Amino acid sequence: MTERKVRVLVAKPGLDGHDRGAKIVARALRDAGFEVIYTGLHQTPEQIVATAVQEDVDAIGLSVLSGAHNFLFTRVLELLREKGAGDIAVFGGGIIPQEDVQALKALGVKELFTPGTSTQDIIRFVRDNIRASV
Amino acid sequence: MAELSERAERERWEKETYGPFVDRTPERGLRFESLSGIPIRPLYAPADLEDWRYAEKLGYPGEFPFTRGPYPSMYRGRFWTMRMFAGFGRPEDTNARFKYLLAQGQTGLSAAFDMPALMGYDADHPRARGEVGKEGVSVSTLADFEILFRDIPLDRVTTSMTINCTASVALAMYLALADKQGVSWDRIGGTMQNDMLKEFIAQKEWISPPGSAVRIVVDTIEFCAQHVPRFNPVSISGYHIREAGATAVQELAFTLADGFGYVDACVTRGLDVDSFAPRLSFFFDIHNDFFEEIAKLRAARRIWATVMRDRFGARKAESMRLRTHTQTAGVSATAQQPLNNIARVAIQALAAVLGGAQSLHTNSYDEVLALPTEEAVTVALRTQQIIAEETGAPLTVDPLGGSYFLETLTDQMEAQAMAYIRKIDELGGIIRAIDEGYPQREIADAAYRSQLMDDRGEKIVVGVNKYVMPEEKPVSYLRLDEAIEREQVERVGRVKAARDAATVERRLKQLAGACQNGQNVMPVLVDAVKDYVSLGEISDVYRQVFGLYREPIIF
Numbered sequence: 001m002t003e004r005k006v007r008v009l010v011a012k013p014g015l016d017g018h019d020r021g022a023k024i025v026a027r028a029l030r031d032a033g034f035e036v037i038y039t040g041l042h043q044t045p046e047q048i049v050a051t052a053v054q055e056d057v058d059a060i061g062l063s064v065l066s067g068a069h070n071f072l073f074t075r076v077l078e079l080l081r082e083k084g085a086g087d088i089a090v091f092g093g094g095i096i097p098q099e100d101v102q103a104l105k106a107l108g109v110k111e112l113f114t115p116g117t118s119t120q121d122i123i124r125f126v127r128d129n130i131r132a133s134v
Numbered sequence: 135m136a137e138l139s140e141r142a143e144r145e146r147w148e149k150e151t152y153g154p155f156v157d158r159t160p161e162r163g164l165r166f167e168s169l170s171g172i173p174i175r176p177l178y179a180p181a182d183l184e185d186w187r188y189a190e191k192l193g194y195p196g197e198f199p200f201t202r203g204p205y206p207s208m209y210r211g212r213f214w215t216m217r218m219f220a221g222f223g224r225p226e227d228t229n230a231r232f233k234y235l236l237a238q239g240q241t242g243l244s245a246a247f248d249m250p251a252l253m254g255y256d257a258d259h260p261r262a263r264g265e266v267g268k269e270g271v272s273v274s275t276l277a278d279f280e281i282l283f284r285d286i287p288l289d290r291v292t293t294s295m296t297i298n299c300t301a302s303v304a305l306a307m308y309l310a311l312a313d314k315q316g317v318s319w320d321r322i323g324g325t326m327q328n329d330m331l332k333e334f335i336a337q338k339e340w341i342s343p344p345g346s347a348v349r350i351v352v353d354t355i356e357f358c359a360q361h362v363p364r365f366n367p368v369s370i371s372g373y374h375i376r377e378a379g380a381t382a383v384q385e386l387a388f389t390l391a392d393g394f395g396y397v398d399a400c401v402t403r404g405l406d407v408d409s410f411a412p413r414l415s416f417f418f419d420i421h422n423d424f425f426e427e428i429a430k431l432r433a434a435r436r437i438w439a440t441v442m443r444d445r446f447g448a449r450k451a452e453s454m455r456l457r458t459h460t461q462t463a464g465v466s467a468t469a470q471q472p473l474n475n476i477a478r479v480a481i482q483a484l485a486a487v488l489g490g491a492q493s494l495h496t497n498s499y500d501e502v503l504a505l506p507t508e509e510a511v512t513v514a515l516r517t518q519q520i521i522a523e524e525t526g527a528p529l530t531v532d533p534l535g536g537s538y539f540l541e542t543l544t545d546q547m548e549a550q551a552m553a554y555i556r557k558i559d560e561l562g563g564i565i566r567a568i569d570e571g572y573p574q575r576e577i578a579d580a581a582y583r584s585q586l587m588d589d590r591g592e593k594i595v596v597g598v599n600k601y602v603m604p605e606e607k608p609v610s611y612l613r614l615d616e617a618i619e620r621e622q623v624e625r626v627g628r629v630k631a632a633r634d635a636a637t638v639e640r641r642l643k644q645l646a647g648a649c650q651n652g653q654n655v656m657p658v659l660v661d662a663v664k665d666y667v668s669l670g671e672i673s674d675v676y677r678q679v680f681g682l683y684r685e686p687i688i689f
Contacts, residue, residue, distance in 0.1 A: 010689075015249035015265055017338030020378050020465075023578055023689040024585045030689075040687050041338050042253070044261065066249050067504070067614075071264025097504055097611065115469040115502055116598045118589040 016066035028119035062092035169423040178538035202532035209528030215493035221246030221270035225281035246270035254673025266619035301328035306659035337374035342680035357656035376419035379581020387554030395564035411453035431489030471597035475499035504611035
């Protein structure tokens with residue numbers, strides 16, 4: 001039996017257009033051997049969750065640099081649970097103050113990466129924490 | 135003969151003095167290159183400028199090709215405009231910050247709008263949830279503009295507005311406000327960013343596809359040339375291109391290519407180049423590589439002047455003279471040891487001044503964490519005032535002109551940028567290049583390369599991959615009250631409820647008509663915003679008439 005590759009959806013929720021980080025992470029994960037889908041910009045939480053379910057991904061990486069992270073991460077987690085897809089891991093990154101990082105992790109976000117993070121750290125996180133569903 | 139001897143002289147020095155010295159005391163590393171990847175020699179000397187002619191390359195400030203500066207006296211006349219970008223929360227919050235900055239000696243306003251306003255949604259739209267007032271000030275109707283500029287006479291300040299796909303609406307609101315204050319349009323000054331081409335390339339705020347987006351930009355250029363003569367309708371921006379990951383050379387090339395794209399579109403509409411080109415302005419990023427950034431601004435002026443004269447047939451000197459706003463590089467700031475950003479900003483700001491910028495925003499050290507606090511903004515403004523008042527840098531025009539190194543670098547950046555510009559011409563112009571994803575791909579590749587260099591420690595970032603401190607003291611930062619969104623939603627609701635529905639309907643129909651039949655939208659927009667037609671409603675007309683843009687997915 002061959003093991004299926006881990007599938008990651010990299011997504012840009014909300015109106016924020018800062019996609020440098022999201023694209024770098026998408027490419028770094030792809031180069032590290034994961035299967036990566038990038039949503040493109042300006043996605044609603046509903047669109048992201050629909051794509052995640054349809055593409056049967058194992059994890060969603062959200063990138064938010066607009067300050068709207070509390071609303072957007074929380075909404076994605078809620079919608080995943082509503083769709084019975086609460087097993088899809090959610091991680092992310094952006095300009096997110098430490099106290100918000102703690103609060104979002106308490107709500108179920110697996111990991112949040114802030115400015116200065118190496119792509120190696122993100123690859124290591126996915127490798128160690130995300131398993132392909134069977 | 136003299137030239138030969140210069141080269142021979144340097145070769146002799148390399149062989150007899152430099153070589154033996156580095157054999158004993160080796161150089162630090164193998165790669166000496168600029169941030170753009172231009173190799174840097176150990177020494178620049180007359181040998182580097184052997185075919186170089188002063189009159190052709192530099193000339194005199196205020197004269198073609200403007201390499202040394204767009205104005206004859208530069209900072210001996212007056213300092214650059216110290217313009218701090220500000221905007222957050224409700225219009226009253228930003229109005230208070232504006233007044234604080236003016237009281238601290240700032241000389242021009244610069245408004246940041248929130249994401250819903252930048253993307254064409256009112257505060258009460260579902261897509262605005264969680265984003266109202268976060269990255270800038272929340273604005274939906276003229277009622278918000280009235281509060282934003284309360285007690286600020288529009289004939290006494292100049293205002294820069296960083297807004298793009300909805301710039302036509304913001305401009306209309308500013309003009310409507312001038313009417314309300316009794317200030318005639320020929321007495322107001324300022325700048326709309328209004329640069330849609332770089333949105334598709336880098337900043338990614340859009341409504342409609344490039345063709346119709348540029349058409350609206352041309353409407354504003356044409357309208358300002360006729361009715362608002364002191365306003366810069368477009369700020370052709372490299373800043374976002376650089377921040378998205380471009381090198382300095384790519385920033386220079388794509389920005390100028392965008393500029394030529396607008397000139398092309400205006401000329402195609404039938405405008406005389408000298409009727410609008412004097413009011414086109416620019417906006418460049420100033421990053422860490424000190425000399426490369428200075429060279430970039432000088433090369434930009436020379437390329438613009440030459441192409442405007444030779445390709446577009448400009449006759450007025452003002453049409454060939456590149457004026458630019460600058461901002462220190464947000465992307466160079468680090469969340470680690472954030473006070474180090476004060477030093478980075480000071481050095482970048484000095485480069486902007488030595489490069490001959492007309493206006494400057496210095497970033498606050500805490501912006502990598504959240505919106506800047508008043509204290510951090512004050513330090514950033516004081517940095518400019520120290521350069522202006524204490525360093526002596528503004529005493530003479532283009533103080534580094536003639537430096538063997540800087541002139542060589544200026545020539546190299548010009549040559550490399552021109553190669554990109556020719557490539558874009560071959561693709562059929564900048565709009566075609568964008569459709570093919572060419573600049574987007576070049577930037578994504580450069581951003582990825584730069585990230586890998588950071589990750590491998592090939593590029594040193596102080597406090598991040600070298601001189602790291604384990605325990606960091608938290609800095610305090612600005613937090614916005616979550617009640618702001620609710621208040622703004624209620625406000626736009628009240629304004630909309632108080633309007634005459636038939637009038638709003640009529641204005642929106644007029645706008646749709648103008649969009650369809652190619653009539654300039656600006657007069658219709660000014661009337662519409664005076665009747666409190668909202669930014670979101672106007673953007674809906676753009677969406678319906680022009681359709682939505684969908685980006686090519688490139689990563």
